[in-house]
Amino acid sequence: MGQQGPLLSIDHISKEFYGNVVLNDVSFELKAGEILGLVGENGAGKTTLMHILFGMPVIADTGGFKGRICIDGQEVSFSSPFDALDAGIGMVHQEFSLIPGFTTTENIVLNRESMKPSILNDVFGDRMSILDRQDMKKRAEAAIEKLGVKLDPDMLVSEMPVGHKQFTEIAREITRSKTRILVLDEPTAVLAESEAEVLLKALRKLASLGIAIIFISHRLHEVTEVADRVVVLRDGIAIKDTPVAGVSVRDIASWMVGRSVATERVSEGEAREFGPEILSVEHLWVDMPGETVRDVSFSVRKGEILGFGGLAGQGKLGIPNGIMGLFQAGGVVRLHGKDVPLNEPRTALEIGMAFVSEDRRGVGLLLDESLKWNIAFTAMQIQGKYLKTILGGLFRIRDEAEMRKLTEEYIAMLDVKCTSPSQKAKELSGGNQQKICLAKAFAVKPDLLFVSEPTRGIDVGAKKLVLDTIHRYNRDYGTTIVMVSSELEELRSICDRIAIVDEGKIAGILPPTAELPEFGLLMSGLGANGSQEDLSA
Amino acid sequence: MSGTKSLGRFLTEYAVVIIFLLITVAAIPSSGLSIQYIVQEMITRLGRNTFLVLALLLPIYAGMGLNFGMTLGAMSGQIGLILAINFNIGGVEGLAFAALLGTAVFMGWICGVVLNKAKGREMVTGYMLAFFINGIYQLIVLYMMGFVFPIRSSAILLSRGYGIRNTLNLEIVRQSLDNFLMLRLGEYTVPVATFLVIAVLCVFVVWFKKTKLGQDMRAVGHDMSVADSAGVPVDRTRIIAIIISTVLASYGQIIFLQNMGNMATYNAHDQTSFFAVAAILVGGASVKKATIPNVLIGVILLHVLFVVTPRAGQNLFGSAMIGEYFRQFIGYGVIAFSLVLYAWRARKDAAWSREGLRGSSSGAVPAAAAAGGEGSAK
């Protein structure tokens, strides 16, 4: 490639969302033909950085960013992803952006089809041109050739294995004649081992053709295998920018999760006594889209707080959703030694489990109804509470007064900011909505409570309140809690044990006081064999 | 896919056609009509109705379902004919005048804009929009023509001095297209010119699908969000699909009415979309997939049934009304059945493709799974 200036330079970029700093003075450079591994935990700022690079409207809508992006030394500013495409940046997203009913060729050249002018062009413009299917196929084949993979240009995407879809997507980005920079966001997440290897080979081939690649992956061994250089983001800061040569996976893992400040344990030094086993799970599988659980076994003892961590998409969210019957699941689950029938949400609630969903607005709340409804509904439906009889026992209707009393109790207990119990749930802030979700679960007085991503999308102050509430509830009522979270720090702050989920399986279970690199390694698909022994800690 | 499964899929795919074929074949003998009579009727009705049914194709390609809003096109065509009569433009020229008036483009644009605001429930919205525009049509034709808009020919006005008569005599354009080139084939008469116009439209549809716009329409029809992220102007493409459909429907209605020879000013368009939609579904089309053969088969099957049922009802039950009700029942029933079958199958397909993922090595492809379903619109 010779000695030349950087193709892309990210120059002192900072970004904050409503006072919350997500990126702090990030700088790095990318040369033509170079593969850059970009790694970091969830929330480290990878996505935001890519949004800035692509000129996503969400960035401008939230006040823009500080710093400069230069291509070939020229400062660029994109107002939409299409500008970025024009400037030669291609992006392969985590979710496929393909049309299933179209062939490989049609998808590769989507909206950039080869055309032959027709007689109607003069009257109605270019869109009346005839497609030149032969040329389209030629271009598609050329792109496939460039990737060095086997793809049938005439196959329908809907009939393809997943790996081929991923290649089709990449082929589409490189057919743009201008594409010089390619960003791949977790391209191997959906691939089997063998497919992933083919992909890495293809990436090296592309790089040898002079295309610069930003490769985002949580599989650190892939990063060390394919990248020339690695940039580690942590809490919005580019903590490390170094050539890959001589760097081990363990090094990257510790850079990724390392904290300068020690974690503040809420209950340092407290002696913890647990009761007998309350929940045991054997060989659980859950078919939750994007969070597939393949084979998970664990047990929880009464009064314990068990944490589930791991990166997004690895299956940790599938565990509570599967046990609570919200997604198709299989395996054996026992509560108090008795089998729990799966796929029946009602039974799961009736036998004393409750769930605070990670999808607060989608599953957790009735946004258009009052707080009273939101809190009392499950208890009313499952346990027949908050009903009164009228007309001499002819009808049983809602006891609005009781519901109000209950709601006021929780509003006081959890310090919910609202105007009245009759306010609609959609009018509350994220943190207060989360408290309502907790109140709903508390109202059924469960023996075992699942809490999924309790602090997602809420501000720092509210985070602490929510965590304290969960912690206090465990201490005050002895309720067993299984908490799932992407944020390792919050798991470490209140859990008694933390299980890390990777690729649908438990990679290992660690005490909250374990060294950070240990967690990092487990998350990176390199779980040390034998850590399963910690299971019954 | 296993053998029984593909047989099952074949049967559900063609269930409507098969059931219809059986009913029709069973009804022909009991009607006592001669085959010659039925064949001649079919030739006439193919010429009369095919164009209207073809107008439904483009919105189906664009993923907007069955365009119940085609009635707007029918009304535009009628306005064109009223004005042709008013200016006393007869023959094929009169038809051309009605066709080129351009009301349909405007109507199609309105329909497209409204349907873009009701994504996901285009069909019911299109249906209600047809009712709504029917009110506007009546307001204009029944109250404003001759009152606000000057009408030259007093013969077409109601005796009160404004508003068009309930029945309009289309004598000057009557069958002008059909008779333009009428061929006698043995005992049958074939309106060659009409069939030529239909053939040209078929060629246009085939050609159109090969254009960039046609490809964009397919992309939008398959997956709006992917098409949008690839830079295809989704809303605009959908509006164009509806405009073309509306314009074609207006031509179709003009062809239909010139064959009938007179026009029920306020009712002629009432059942246009019902007959057209029933025909295309009987031909084996679905909400997402339709072909030119679907149209031709559908028109023939539906109309054979329509011709024979009143007579069959008379002969079997001693009441022509039973046949009349029966054919309407069949028409509505076919539409309901096809819609149910389609909606049910779309859910089934989504479930199937998810099942394929379960426990396999693939993790997160919800988008592809959900969008699966129908194959390409050929």
Next chain:
Amino acid sequence: MRSAKQFVTDFGWPRIIIFIFLVLLFVAAPFFRVRIDASISDVLNRFGQNGLFVLAMVPMIQAGCGLNFGLSLGIIAGLIGSTLSVQFGLLGVFGFFGAVGLSVPFAVFFGWLYGLLLNKVKGEEMTIAMYVGFASVMFMCIMWLILPFNGPTMIWGYAGKGLRTTITIEGFYRHFLNDFLAVRIGDSFVFPTGMLLFVGFCAFLMWLFLRTKTGTAMTAVGSNPDYARASGISADKMRTISVIISTVLGAAGIIVYQQSYGFIQLYTAPLAMPFAAVAAILIGGASVNKASMVNVLVGAFLFQGLLTMTPSVINSALQTDISEVVRIIVSNGIIIYALTRKTKVTK
């Protein structure tokens, strides 16, 4: 000020315009020698006739099944009940309640089947409901011709079989509810106490039902099916219940309508009835996925008011019969308006 603005956006301009229009019609009426008392009496009567149809929209909207364009199924069940009642020669109170009683089993059965069907086609409910309704009406047309009814007032005299298009219920249960405790003031004002009481009673039952455990669950299913499922509610079951209730109300509704109108209308008469009910509840302020008792009462009153007042006032003012066109534009316009409003903003 903010709340006034909020009110306007929530309620929507079309409804406000319709309301103002109706008020203007009442104000203008005396100038065109239209009797106010007769008009009000007429509006009240039609309100009672159609109230149950509008009420029938509520459960399905609340359960998330959309607007019940297939209300004709309930109407058909009511027609079966009423023709059987006349056939059996039930009179007066037995005639009316006999018709209702005979129609309920049919309505429950039809509603159950219809509910199962709608559960299989989530997302396409409205179009399918419409065509299922049409097809059923046409099927019943054939049935009316061939079912072995033989009451002499019911069948065609010349053919000796087949039901008539309209069957009089004079002497059976005509005005059974209308005349119950009716208050007559002057010679052109009648307050149909019994009918309004009956409609009010049904509305009260619905109000109670929406407050029971099942009613609450149903509303939750319509509001957020995933939330309901996570709380152990079967969405399909709730939806089926809502469809059955809607169908039963449709059946009772047509019988109330008949006793006031005086005739049983068969054959294609039920085809257009659902549209009027849909338009009415939308005019009352309901959306495709939220409806309340207030929407029912306001909607039925506004819509029937419009139907009564436009012909009498507009036609005498402009000396034309333009009111029918006004009705078409207003009622279908409001349906389009509701269908094109974004309903999933809070998800």
